[in-house]
Amino acid sequence: MRDQELAEAFERSEINLLVELRTGNGFDEKEYEKLVEALTACANEWECRNSIPKKAVYPLIELYDELVNFSFIYTGERGVRIKNAAENLKKLIHRCTSEEDNTESEKVKVIAKLSEYIKEDGNFFTKLQNGKGIDEQQFEKIYDELNDISDEIHTWESFPKSFVNILIDLCELDLFVHLYQDEFHLQEEADKIYDAYERIFGLIFG
Structure with missing residues (x-):
């Protein structure tokens, strides 16, 4: 309660x-x-x-x-x-x-591949932050994995903090749009990021 x-x-x-x-x-x-x-x-x-x-x-x-x-x-x-x-x-x-030692091992196993895909090749979000643009192939792997595990996730009464932090990062994808428009002056890349954000937003919030 x-x-x-x-x-x-x-x-x-x-x-x-x-x-x-x-x-x-x-x-x-x-x-x-x-x-x-x-x-x-x-x-x-x-x-x-x-x-x-x-x-x-x-x-x-x-x-x-x-x-x-x-x-x-x-x-x-x-x-x-x-x-x-x-x-x-x-x-x-x-x-x-802020993450403690996670004891919810079964739930962590469910999101393990998603976490792995994000960390690949120098980390999806780090590359975005450094102006390297959106890795579209990596994004598709992240999106497909999140889609694949979404039914199971929706049955959970609580979410591991590691997964909550992933969701926060994904939900804040649109903030990179401003970065690429205003600081990097890469409008085409900004548009790609916003398209990715809309797909993720629809998946997370339905």
Whole structure:
């Protein structure tokens, strides 16, 4: 019951903050403080565990990505405030997802090949960060493996933290679009990354 209450409070406070941003009302400081409080309670409870309750996973993996994207939409001081809030919340997310020795060996076995594909050839995300573009062949392996294991994953009541961190990285693929557009000036590569993000997003969130 404790986990359910924590997850519900976190999800509710996240929705309240994001709704204000989506409707153009701007960054609501009171809703933000409620979100910080709820996420801190989650971090206090989960940081020493090996897994995170399923109900909290999807709000957790999209929060930073959503806020950073809103920081691009809202200009000037409002955009800066949202970006700072995103970075602060990311620290709390990291507390929730920092990995301990994982004892859920059966679940880890399920995602082992996915993790292996991501780490291949210098790591899929590291190559993106370093401006090498999206390795389309590697992405297809990652996508196909995630698709293959998705039915089993949906039966889990909790997700290993190693898998939650993979989902966070995949959900934040669209942030590389801004990097390739604004810093690397590689629009074609940015378009490829966004196409990959849309496919992953559809797979994760259905």
